Amino acid sequence: MEWANVILQGILVGGLYALFATGLSLIFGVMRLVNIAHGDLIVLAAYVALLCVTQTSIHPLLAIFLVAPVMAVAGYGLQRILFNRTLGADLLPPLLVSFGLSVIIQNVLLQIFTADSRKLSAGAIETATVPIFNGLAVGVLPLLMFVAAVAIIAALQFMFYSLPIGRALRATSDDPEVARLMGYDNRHLFGVAMALSLAVVAVAGVFLAVRANFDPALGPSRLIYGFEAVIIGGLGNLWGTLAGGVILGVAQAIGAKIDPGWQLLAGHLVFLAVLAFRPEGLFPKVDG
Amino acid sequence: MRESDKMIKTSGSTRRQVVRAGAAALAAPAILRVIPAHAQSRTLKIGFVSPRSGPLAGFAEADDFILSQVRQVIGQGITNNGVRYPVEIIVKDSQSNPNRAAEVAAELINGDKVDIITAIAAPETTNPVADQAEANEIPCVTTNCPWQPYFFGRNGDPKKGFDWTYHFFWGLEDVIAAFLSMWDGMPTNKVVGGIFPNDADGNAWGDPKLGLPPALAKAGYKLIDTGRYTPMSNDFTAQISAYKQAGCEIVTGNMIPPDFATFWAQCAQQGFKPKIVTIGKALLFPSVINSLGDRGDGLSTEIWWGPTHPFKSSLTGQSAKEMTDAYMAATKRPWTQPIGFTHSLFEVTLDVLKRAKDLKSPKSIVSAIAETNIGTIVGPVKWGNGPVKNVTKTELVAGQWIKGPNGFELVITTNKPAPDIPVGGKMKPLV
Numbered sequence: 001m002e003w004a005n006v007i008l009q010g011i012l013v014g015g016l017y018a019l020f021a022t023g024l025s026l027i028f029g030v031m032r033l034v035n036i037a038h039g040d041l042i043v044l045a046a047y048v049a050l051l052c053v054t055q056t057s058i059h060p061l062l063a064i065f066l067v068a069p070v071m072a073v074a075g076y077g078l079q080r081i082l083f084n085r086t087l088g089a090d091l092l093p094p095l096l097v098s099f100g101l102s103v104i105i106q107n108v109l110l111q112i113f114t115a116d117s118r119k120l121s122a123g124a125i126e127t128a129t130v131p132i133f134n135g136l137a138v139g140v141l142p143l144l145m146f147v148a149a150v151a152i153i154a155a156l157q158f159m160f161y162s163l164p165i166g167r168a169l170r171a172t173s174d175d176p177e178v179a180r181l182m183g184y185d186n187r188h189l190f191g192v193a194m195a196l197s198l199a200v201v202a203v204a205g206v207f208l209a210v211r212a213n214f215d216p217a218l219g220p221s222r223l224i225y226g227f228e229a230v231i232i233g234g235l236g237n238l239w240g241t242l243a244g245g246v247i248l249g250v251a252q253a254i255g256a257k258i259d260p261g262w263q264l265l266a267g268h269l270v271f272l273a274v275l276a277f278r279p280e281g282l283f284p285k286v287d288g
Numbered sequence: 289m290r291e292s293d294k295m296i297k298t299s300g301s302t303r304r305q306v307v308r309a310g311a312a313a314l315a316a317p318a319i320l321r322v323i324p325a326h327a328q329s330r331t332l333k334i335g336f337v338s339p340r341s342g343p344l345a346g347f348a349e350a351d352d353f354i355l356s357q358v359r360q361v362i363g364q365g366i367t368n369n370g371v372r373y374p375v376e377i378i379v380k381d382s383q384s385n386p387n388r389a390a391e392v393a394a395e396l397i398n399g400d401k402v403d404i405i406t407a408i409a410a411p412e413t414t415n416p417v418a419d420q421a422e423a424n425e426i427p428c429v430t431t432n433c434p435w436q437p438y439f440f441g442r443n444g445d446p447k448k449g450f451d452w453t454y455h456f457f458w459g460l461e462d463v464i465a466a467f468l469s470m471w472d473g474m475p476t477n478k479v480v481g482g483i484f485p486n487d488a489d490g491n492a493w494g495d496p497k498l499g500l501p502p503a504l505a506k507a508g509y510k511l512i513d514t515g516r517y518t519p520m521s522n523d524f525t526a527q528i529s530a531y532k533q534a535g536c537e538i539v540t541g542n543m544i545p546p547d548f549a550t551f552w553a554q555c556a557q558q559g560f561k562p563k564i565v566t567i568g569k570a571l572l573f574p575s576v577i578n579s580l581g582d583r584g585d586g587l588s589t590e591i592w593w594g595p596t597h598p599f600k601s602s603l604t605g606q607s608a609k610e611m612t613d614a615y616m617a618a619t620k621r622p623w624t625q626p627i628g629f630t631h632s633l634f635e636v637t638l639d640v641l642k643r644a645k646d647l648k649s650p651k652s653i654v655s656a657i658a659e660t661n662i663g664t665i666v667g668p669v670k671w672g673n674g675p676v677k678n679v680t681k682t683e684l685v686a687g688q689w690i691k692g693p694n695g696f697e698l699v700i701t702t703n704k705p706a707p708d709i710p711v712g713g714k715m716k717p718l719v
Binding site (some may be wrong): 006009016017055075107114123128134138139214215252256258263264 | 342343344345384486514515516518521522526527529533545547549550556559573575576580581583632699716
C-alpha cells in the first residue's frame with residue numbers, strides 16, 4: 001500500500017516535470033534551440049500571474065487564461081527580435097544568448113519584485129484530496145497538474161499532426177531550407193513555436209506559483225528536471241517527454257522511499273543510464 | 289601551510305605600510321590646507337559585504353534603511369582620542385555567492401584599503417569575507433550566521449581561534465534549547481519527525497553527535513529522521529508516510545521556503561496533521577508566512593530579535609520597537625529579524641573605531657574588538673565569554689506566527705533560554 005502511494009505520488013510529480021519540459025522539448029524539436037532561460041521564463045510567468053491575481057483578484061488557476069496569451073505574445077516577439085538573429089548552423093550562439101537572457105530575467109525580477117519569497121494562494125483546492133481506495137488519496141492540485149500536462153501534450157500533438165500550421169512546423173523542423181523554398185516563412189514559424197512554448201511555460205509558471213514559493217533566483221534549479229525529462233523521453237517527442245517526466249518522478253520517489261538522500265540521485269542515475277544505453281532517448285522522434 | 293602563511297603576512301603588511309605611508313604623505317598637505325585644526329584626521333573606511341542580490345537577498349533587504357540611519361548619526365564623523373575622523377562605509381554585494389564574496393572582500397582590502405571589514409548573513413558571505421580578512425591581516429567583524437558554520441566551516445581550531453576575525457550570533461545549542469523549551473509543556477506524545485536537507489545547515493542540525501538527535505533523546509523525545517534530502521525537492525511523500533506511520537505529533541528541521549511550502553502542502557494532501565511544526569530558516573520572514581495564507585497560522589520558529597526585545601541602540605538611542613516602527617514607516621514593509629543584527633554590527637564597528645588606541649595599527653583595532661563591551665539593539669556584545677575565542681553569543685528565544693487583525697505577528701512563546709526577553713503569548717497547537 002505504502003509503495004503504491006509512493007509510486008502514485010511519483011507519477012504525479014512526473015506530470016509537473018513534463019509541464020516544465022514540454023516547452024523545452026517543443027523548441028528543441030522545431031529549431032534545435034536549447035533554451036537555458038526556460039526555467040527563468042517559468043518564474044517570469046509566475047510573476048506575471050502574481051500581477052494578474054493581485055490586480056484583478058481572480059482565482060490563480062483562472063489566471064492561466066490571462067498569463068498564457070501574454071507570454072505567447074512575448075514569446076513571439078522574443079523569437080522575432082532576438083533568437084531568430086542567432087539561429088544558424090552553429091548551436092552555440094542561441095545557447096549563449098539564452099544564457100544571457102536567463103541572467104537578465106533573474107536580475108530584472110529581483111529589481112522589480114525584490115527577493116521576497118512569493119506564492120499564489122489558491123485556497124482550499126491546494127489541500128483538497130481525492131480518495132482512491134484503502135485510505136490512498138491524491139491531492140487535487142497535483143492531479144490537476146498531471147491532467148493539464150496530458151491535455152497540453154495531446155493538444156500540441158493534435159496540432160502538429162492534424163493542422164496545417166503543424167505541418168508547416170514539422171516541415172521547417174525537418175528541412176528549413178526546403179521549407180523556405182516551398183514558401184514557408186521560417187522566421188514567422190519559429191516565432192509561432194516560441195509563442196506556443198511560452199504559453200505552456202505560462203501554465204507551468206502558474207502551477208509552480210500555486211504549488212510552492214518562488215523567488216527570482218528559482219529558475220535554474222527547476223530547469224534541470226525539464227532537461228532530464230526531455231532527454232529520457234527522446235528529443236523532440238512530446239509524448240516521450242511526458243513519459244520521461246513520469247519515469248523521472250517515479251525513480252525519484254522510489255529512491256526517496258529507500259533513503260531521502262537517494263531521491264535525486266535515483267533520478268539522475270536513470271538519466272545517466274538512458275544517456276549511456278539509449279542516447280537518442282527512450283522514444284526518439286520518428287519522422288518519415 | 290605555516291611557511292606560506294608567514295610569507296603572506298610579511299609581504300602583506302609591508303606593502304600595506306608602504307601604501308599607507310604614501311597615501312598619508314600625499315593627502316596630508318591637502319587636508320592641512322582645508323581644515324588645519326584636524327591635521328592628523330583621515331577618513332576611516334568601513335567595508336560592508338552583504339548578499340543584496342541572489343537567493344539570500346532577503347537578509348539584506350533592510351540594508352539601505354540601516355545604512356541611511358547609521359550615516360546620519362556619523363555625519364560629523366567619530367571621535368577617537370579627542371580627534372574627529374570622518375567615516376566612510378563602502379558597501380559591496382556578495383550576490384549570495386561565496387566566490388563573489390571573497391572577490392569583493394579582496395577589493396575592499398586591497399583596493400579601497402578599508403580599516404575594518406564587516407559582513408552579514410549566512411556562511412556564504414561571512415566566511416569568505418572573514419577568510420580574506422584573516423589572510424590579509426585586516427580586522428573583521430561579522431554577524432547573522434550561527435557560530436558553528438562560521439567557526440568550524442572555516443576550519444577554526446577551538447584551542448587557537450583566529451587572530452583577526454570576530455563574530456557575534458547564537459549557535460545550534462541555543463536553537464535546540466529554544467525549541468525544546470517551546471515544546472515542553474505542550475501535550476504531545478513526544479514523537480518528532482525530523483526533516484533536514486543535505487546542506488551545511490541541514491547536516492549540522494541533523495548531526496548525530498552535535499545536532500538535534502542526541503539533544504532530543506536526552507530530553508525524552510523520539511526522533512524519526514528519514515535522512516538528508518536534497519534541497520529544492522519536489523516530493524516529500526517518503527518522509528510524510530514515515531511520520532504518519534510513527535505517529536509524529538511534532539515536525540522540526542531546517543528548510544528553505546520553497547521546500548517547506550511543497551512539504552506543507554503535501555502534508556495536507558496526504559492527511560498528515562502534526563500538532564506542532566517548528567522549522568528553522570524557512571519561517572523567518574513575514575513574506576513567506578503571508579504567502580502560505582491560513583496554512584501559515586501557528587507555525588513556529590526561532591526568534592533572534594524583534595520589537596519586544598528590551599534593548600536600545602547605542603547609536604540612535606532607539607528601542608527595538610522604535611526601530612521596527614521606523615523601518616515599517618520608512619519602507620511600508622513588515623519588520624524582519626536581520627534588521628537588529630545589521631544595525632548592531634555598525635554599533636560594534638563604530639564603537640571599536642572610537643576605542644582603538646592607535647587607528648593606524650590594524651593590531652590595535654583588533655585588540656579593541658576583543659575588548660568590546662557594549663549594549664546594542666540585540667543585547668550585550670562582549671567577546672571573551674563565548675564558546676570559542678572569536679565568538680560571542682547573543683540571546684535566542686522561539687515563538688509562533690499568529691494571525692491577528694493586522695496580518696501575521698511573530699509572538700515569543702518561550703523565554704526560558706533568555707528570561708530577560710518578555711514572552712508575548714502562550715503556544716497554541718495547530719490541531
